[in-house]
Amino acid sequence: MLYTQKPFKWVEGPIHVLGVDITHDKQELLALNFNAVLKKVDNVIDAWNNRQLSLEGKIVTVNVLMSSQFVYKLACLNSPAKDICDKYRQKITGYIWEGKTPKIAFSKLTCNREQGGLKLVDLLKKDRSMKIKWISRLKNSESLANIAYYFLPDIGEKVWECNLHPNDVPIILTKESFWRDVLTAWCHHNYECKTDLNAVLKSVIWFNSDILVNRKPIFYKKWFQKGIVYIKDLVDDNYNFLTYNALCIKYNLNVPFTSYWGIIDAIDNKLKGVLKGKINPGKAYTCNYEKMLHKQLGSRFYYMEFIKDEQPTSDMAEKWGNMLNRNIPRDEICKILKNIKITTLSTKLRSFQLRLLHCAITTNEKLFKWKILDSDKCTFCNISVETVIHLIWECPVAKHIWNQIETWVKNRSNRTLNIRLENIVFCKFAPKPLDWVNTLCLTTTQYLYSCRCLKVIPNFACLKQTFLDMHSLEKYIAIKNNKLKKHEIKWNNFKI
Numbered sequence: 001m002l003y004t005q006k007p008f009k010w011v012e013g014p015i016h017v018l019g020v021d022i023t024h025d026k027q028e029l030l031a032l033n034f035n036a037v038l039k040k041v042d043n044v045i046d047a048w049n050n051r052q053l054s055l056e057g058k059i060v061t062v063n064v065l066m067s068s069q070f071v072y073k074l075a076c077l078n079s080p081a082k083d084i085c086d087k088y089r090q091k092i093t094g095y096i097w098e099g100k101t102p103k104i105a106f107s108k109l110t111c112n113r114e115q116g117g118l119k120l121v122d123l124l125k126k127d128r129s130m131k132i133k134w135i136s137r138l139k140n141s142e143s144l145a146n147i148a149y150y151f152l153p154d155i156g157e158k159v160w161e162c163n164l165h166p167n168d169v170p171i172i173l174t175k176e177s178f179w180r181d182v183l184t185a186w187c188h189h190n191y192e193c194k195t196d197l198n199a200v201l202k203s204v205i206w207f208n209s210d211i212l213v214n215r216k217p218i219f220y221k222k223w224f225q226k227g228i229v230y231i232k233d234l235v236d237d238n239y240n241f242l243t244y245n246a247l248c249i250k251y252n253l254n255v256p257f258t259s260y261w262g263i264i265d266a267i268d269n270k271l272k273g274v275l276k277g278k279i280n281p282g283k284a285y286t287c288n289y290e291k292m293l294h295k296q297l298g299s300r301f302y303y304m305e306f307i308k309d310e311q312p313t314s315d316m317a318e319k320w321g322n323m324l325n326r327n328i329p330r331d332e333i334c335k336i337l338k339n340i341k342i343t344t345l346s347t348k349l350r351s352f353q354l355r356l357l358h359c360a361i362t363t364n365e366k367l368f369k370w371k372i373l374d375s376d377k378c379t380f381c382n383i384s385v386e387t388v389i390h391l392i393w394e395c396p397v398a399k400h401i402w403n404q405i406e407t408w409v410k411n412r413s414n415r416t417l418n419i420r421l422e423n424i425v426f427c428k429f430a431p432k433p434l435d436w437v438n439t440l441c442l443t444t445t446q447y448l449y450s451c452r453c454l455k456v457i458p459n460f461a462c463l464k465q466t467f468l469d470m471h472s473l474e475k476y477i478a479i480k481n482n483k484l485k486k487h488e489i490k491w492n493n494f495k496i
């Protein structure tokens with residue numbers, strides 16, 4: 001069904017649907033609304049600031065107590081202005097990193113665990129995914145659709161098939177409205193560079209950011225009504241553009257020939273190249289709008305798409321590949337990241353491992369580079385430069401601790417550990433992540449780092465106690481969560 005007819009009644013009628021059109025006064029109201037949320041966020045931060053939570057713990061508080069306040073409103077109000085989003089981001093970044101420079105970028109923290117993040121909610125992307133949800137609602141409610149398409153471009157339902165760049169939305173819809181936000185959100189997901197022949201043929205000509213006349217996407221209503229919608233409507237069986245006469249006859253159209261050649265001229269060369277090459281037909285093309293309706297995709301799907309970012313893991317794979325002198329595939333890094341959660345129940349240890357993998361732990365080498373310290377020498381031996389690898393592995397002090405660990409585990413549980421740098425960094429003394437020796441590995445690395453921060457020499461007796469405490473802590477959490485069985489499998493051959 002095409003909703004090209006504008007509903008007339010609505011204009012005088014009351015506003016029933018939230019956020020339909022926002023007049024100046026309402027804009028202010030909206031700002032007030034979001035500012036009130038920001039105030040609430042401040043209160044939550046005040047209440048939680050001094051509790052010394054781990055990185056992971058802090059992110060849980062942000063997601064559960066702070067972002068949720070916004071998310072509730074985003075579902076039915078216009079998108080918050082950029083300054084509100086910026087302020088919010090500043091506040092939570094300050095809270096997470098205790099006012100210091102962030103060690104891991106915000107965009108990395110918003111990723112999934114296996115991509116090196118901690119699922120920190122990205123408000124902007126959350127907003128987009130929730131706005132997109134409205135598009136399928138329009139399909140199911142005619143009254144809602146009547147209102148929505150009044151504010152959307154004349155092309156009606158086909159608007160969701162247009163390959164429009166989000167930056168071009170304000171050119172088409174100059175007035176701010178809830179439905180403009182919905183269209184912008186959709187364009188963030190939908191706009192793509194088409195390289196397959198089938199995809200190009202099924203590109204809508206109108207409101208297409210790859211077909212610009214005077215730098216603007218175009219829409220010729222008369223042409224559209226005659227059935228000229230897709231690029232395939234302009235070409236013959238051999239994918240050559242129709243002549244002007246052929247076009248006029250085929251569609252019974254009476255338009256100046258300049259406007260036809262104007263359109264052909266405006267089609268981006270990339271698209272023309274695909275048509276000319278006739279290669280790479282690609283799969284049968286289904287547009288994103290059809291996919292959404294067919295698969296009944298919800299806002300969660302779109303949020304996951306928005307946060308899909310492969311950069312953090314490829315950065316990590318490259319960095320550690322250089323340091324460990326071997327090629328590390330991205331998949332391996334993803335697996336390691338995923339295993340962190342299984343290795344230990346302690347959020348403090350998990351956060352440490354994540355920071356280690358991101359190379360986001362502070363060493364004297366970095367502090368010296370940043371001109372905060374006068375020397376880059378190791379805190380323990382004061383001989384070599386204190387790099388991450390030196391601190392946890394190469395330093396004689398660290399080596400001594402690892403030797404003691406090896407003997408201790410051998411004597412107590414009769415297990416031989418394969419202690420080498422790679423196994424320490426990736427925390428895999430045992431192949432299965434659910435094994436207490438991996439927790440021991442992580443506890444030791446974290447202990448070495450905390451000794452460095454406190455400027456004390458590591459001591460095996462202390463480390464042993466820390467590890468026994470960790471064992472008790474895990475047992476306590478397991479009992480509380482009713483997961484004692486899993487706990488016992490993990491600590492199977494551990495003898496205190």
Ligand SMILES: [Zn+2]
Pocket residue numbers: 378379380381382383384390391394395396397
């Ligand atoms: Zn050293």
